[in-house]
Amino acid sequence: MAGDAARILNPLELTGPRLAGQEDLLTPAALGFLIDLHRAFEPERQARLAARKQRQARFDAGELPDFRADTRAIREGDWTVAPLPQALLDRRVEITGPVDPKMVINAMNSGASCYMADFEDSTCPTWDNLLTGQRALRKAVAGSLDWMAPDGSKHYVLDPASKTVLIVRPRGWHLDEKHVIVDGQRLSGSLFDLGLFAFHNATALQAKDRGPYFYLPKLQSMEEAALWDEVLAFIETRLGLPEGAMKVTVLIETLPAVFEMHEILHALRGRIAGLNCGRWDYIFSYLKTFRKHRDRVLPERGQVGMTQPFLKAYSELLIQTCHRRGAHAMGGMAAQIPIAGDPIANEEALARVRADKQREAGAGHDGTWVAHPALIPIAREVFDAKMPGAHQQAVRRDDVTVDRDTLIRPSVGTITRKGFDNNVEVCVRYLAAWLDGQGCVPIHWLMEDAATAEIGRAQLWQWLHNGQLHLDDGTPVDFSLFDRALLALPSKLADRMKLPGGAKINEAIALLDQLTHADELAEFLTLPAYERLG
Numbered sequence: 001m002a003g004d005a006a007r008i009l010n011p012l013e014l015t016g017p018r019l020a021g022q023e024d025l026l027t028p029a030a031l032g033f034l035i036d037l038h039r040a041f042e043p044e045r046q047a048r049l050a051a052r053k054q055r056q057a058r059f060d061a062g063e064l065p066d067f068r069a070d071t072r073a074i075r076e077g078d079w080t081v082a083p084l085p086q087a088l089l090d091r092r093v094e095i096t097g098p099v100d101p102k103m104v105i106n107a108m109n110s111g112a113s114c115y116m117a118d119f120e121d122s123t124c125p126t127w128d129n130l131l132t133g134q135r136a137l138r139k140a141v142a143g144s145l146d147w148m149a150p151d152g153s154k155h156y157v158l159d160p161a162s163k164t165v166l167i168v169r170p171r172g173w174h175l176d177e178k179h180v181i182v183d184g185q186r187l188s189g190s191l192f193d194l195g196l197f198a199f200h201n202a203t204a205l206q207a208k209d210r211g212p213y214f215y216l217p218k219l220q221s222m223e224e225a226a227l228w229d230e231v232l233a234f235i236e237t238r239l240g241l242p243e244g245a246m247k248v249t250v251l252i253e254t255l256p257a258v259f260e261m262h263e264i265l266h267a268l269r270g271r272i273a274g275l276n277c278g279r280w281d282y283i284f285s286y287l288k289t290f291r292k293h294r295d296r297v298l299p300e301r302g303q304v305g306m307t308q309p310f311l312k313a314y315s316e317l318l319i320q321t322c323h324r325r326g327a328h329a330m331g332g333m334a335a336q337i338p339i340a341g342d343p344i345a346n347e348e349a350l351a352r353v354r355a356d357k358q359r360e361a362g363a364g365h366d367g368t369w370v371a372h373p374a375l376i377p378i379a380r381e382v383f384d385a386k387m388p389g390a391h392q393q394a395v396r397r398d399d400v401t402v403d404r405d406t407l408i409r410p411s412v413g414t415i416t417r418k419g420f421d422n423n424v425e426v427c428v429r430y431l432a433a434w435l436d437g438q439g440c441v442p443i444h445w446l447m448e449d450a451a452t453a454e455i456g457r458a459q460l461w462q463w464l465h466n467g468q469l470h471l472d473d474g475t476p477v478d479f480s481l482f483d484r485a486l487l488a489l490p491s492k493l494a495d496r497m498k499l500p501g502g503a504k505i506n507e508a509i510a511l512l513d514q515l516t517h518a519d520e521l522a523e524f525l526t527l528p529a530y531e532r533l534g
Contacts, residue, residue: 011035016127016179017534025134030199033238037191038182041231045173045188048224052174055220055256060292066404067259071222075262080326081269082244087165087210088114088273090390091328091367092383093376094167097447098123098440099133101147104140105156107164110373114165119193120172120217121281122440122449126533127179129437134196140166141201165210167249170194172218173227174524178531195235202239202246214248215276220256222263229268244270249330253278253451254285258314258407261321274328274366277315279306280451286310287458290408291521294466299413301423301455306332306359308411313402319364320397328391331360331368335446338374349445354378361386364395371447414472415463423456424485424512425492431525432508433501435532441500454525457512461521479517486513507532 012031059065067075095112097103099119107115117137123129139145145158170193171177176186198212205212216228232246250257250264252275257264265272283304290296298304306315315331322329334353339346353370357379360368366387368379386392426443430453433441441448460482463469469477486509493505501508511529515522522528 011183013181014179015181019128019131021135022131025131025138025196025200030196033199034180034187034192034195035182036238037195037231037234038185038187040234041191041227042182042185042188044227044230045190048173048221048227051223052220056289059289062293064404064408065256065259065289068263071260071263074266079266079269081265081272083326084273084328085209085211085247088213088247088328091165091274091330092387093379094330094367094369095164095373095376096122096333096369096371098129099136100129101132101136101139101145102149102156103440104133104136105145105147105158106373108140108162108166109159110164110376112164112370112373112376113367114167116167116169116215116369118169118215118449119189120169120175121451124434124437124439124533125171125175125177125189125530126437129439130177130179130193134200137166137168137197138200141204165213166205167211167213167215168194168197169215169217169251170197173224174218175526175530191231194231198235198239198246202235202241206241206245212246213273214246216248216250217278218254218281219250219252219264220254222260222267225250225264225267229271232271247271247273249274249276249328251276251278251281252314252318253281255282255289255408256285258282258317259404261318262325265321265325265327269325272327274330275318275322276330276369277318277332277365278451279311279315279332280455282311282314284451284454284458286408287455287462288521288523290410291458291462291465296408296410297462297466297469298410298459300415300419301452301459302419303413304411306356310407310409310411313400313406315360315365316363316397316400317402317407319395320400322366323364323393323396326393328366328393329364331357331365333369333371334375334379335371335448335452336375337372337442337445337447339445345445350375350378354382357382358386361392364392364397366391366393415469415477416472417475420460420463420471420477420481421485421488423460424482425489427453427456427460427512428486428489428505428508429493429499429501431501431511431529432499432504434526434529435504435507435511436501437533438500450526457515457525458521460512460516461518464516465521482516483513 091113094114096116099117147156171189175189177189177192180187202212319329336349463477
């Protein structure tokens with residue numbers, strides 16, 4: 001009873017370390033706003049997360065994902081989403097990345113159409129990272145952001161003439177913010193990220209006809225989309241914004257969501273601008289959904305590209321669905337970064353980027369993602385050649401006919417020793433950097449975020465727990481193979497202290513070992529890893 005009384009008097013507790021200047025962000029009014037969001041929407045968030053678990057249990061028992069019978073009228077109905085604002089009509093090249101000040105400045109100065117400021121897959125959610133990111137975005141909106149390199153060698157300044165549109169991605173519904181406790185419960189990471197940003201910036205962005213705009217990650221159903229719609233309507237009312245001012249783009253990066261794209265657009269029809277092919281997380285979701293289906297094991301990660309039938313069908317169905325409803329169909333990420341000192345390898349990598357963007361533009365996408373400013377000219381050149389107008393919504397893709405079986409048919413391929421070992425190495429290297437506070441990590445000339453590590457560790461778990469699999473040379477895929485790969489890593493990474501998170505390599509090895517040997521596949525790598533962060 002005493003604890004309940006204390007929570008009534010002081011309903012919010014901040015458990016993170018006190019950081020210089022945090023009072024400017026976490027004002028009494030802002031904290032009160034977060035309390036109201038939690039109380040209004042936490043019960044439904046928990047209900048949605050429980051529904052996810054129930055559906056996954058049915059998949060584990062043998063049920064297959066499919067289009068919903070109860071929403072046929074939505075899929076077959078004649079309706080469109082609300083008109084798009086001018087700022088979101090042309091999104092041909094978007095750059096994505098974390099929310100540290102240097103990245104924010106470089107992204108906003110990059111010449112990209114939009115910058116997705118990512119609090120989720122490419123930001124490790126330490127308390128310092130989150131508040132530093134919120135502060136950087138607030139200054140960027142105000143036009144006053146600058147940053148000095150720690151050694152004083154370079155001063156970065158936001159270009160006041162930048163026309164790049166800011167789009168913020170909060171964390172997904174499944175993630176908590178453990179540093180903010182409301183009524184004895186952790187606040188949703190989604191509500192913390194989006195709510196705090198909106199509280200401080202929504203009015204200023206609305207005055208500039210710049211939204212605010214958001215990317216919504218990891219949705220699995222129309223009900224989860226409807227919850228976001230209620231949250232955004234609540235925020236608009238509380239902040240005095242016009243109805244529908246807050247626009248969103250939804251990432252279709254889970255297998256269940258691809259069967260509800262019409263329904264997700266419909267649930268958000270007053271404020272949705274488009275859907276995005278979050279293809280790396282989509283592959284992870286395929287693995288996770290079918291984790292106990294022996295007949296749906298995928299080959300190694302490098303062989304699962306967008307030309308594989310189930311991924312090609314997913315992207316083309318997304319284009320058809322969006323264009324039928326008046327929304328943008330955004331393409332996926334090019335994660336390559338320039339390869340210094342090897343012009344031949346660099347040109348080969350850029351050729352792969354060009355081919356991927358040509359595929360996307362040719363299929364009818366309205367824009368695409370890149371992870372590095374050096375890729376913007378290539379992506380823009382490709383889309384300029386194919387898309388002289390602001391978008392390709394007139395490309396209806398009526399030729400696309402996709403059924404349930406096509407969307408869930410696994411790709412054919414092999415598991416090589418190199419592919420197996422690469423999964424182990426990349427998982428450990430990314431996880432070590434993440435545990436050290438870095439969410440966006442260069443590995444083998446690719447800018448990796450959490451999605452790559454999720455694919456790698458989910459594949460390892462599925463390969464090892466489904467039994468009777470072999471490498472292409474006949475070697476059994478078993479735990480002795482995995483254990484040997486882990487044991488070999490420290491010597492393989494001889495210069496590990498020079499790598500991002502090098503001091504955390506041993507901890508990362510232990511965590512991957514634990515997760516891979518576990519009887520059940522962990523829902524998300526970042527859930528147990530988050531508990532290890534300060």
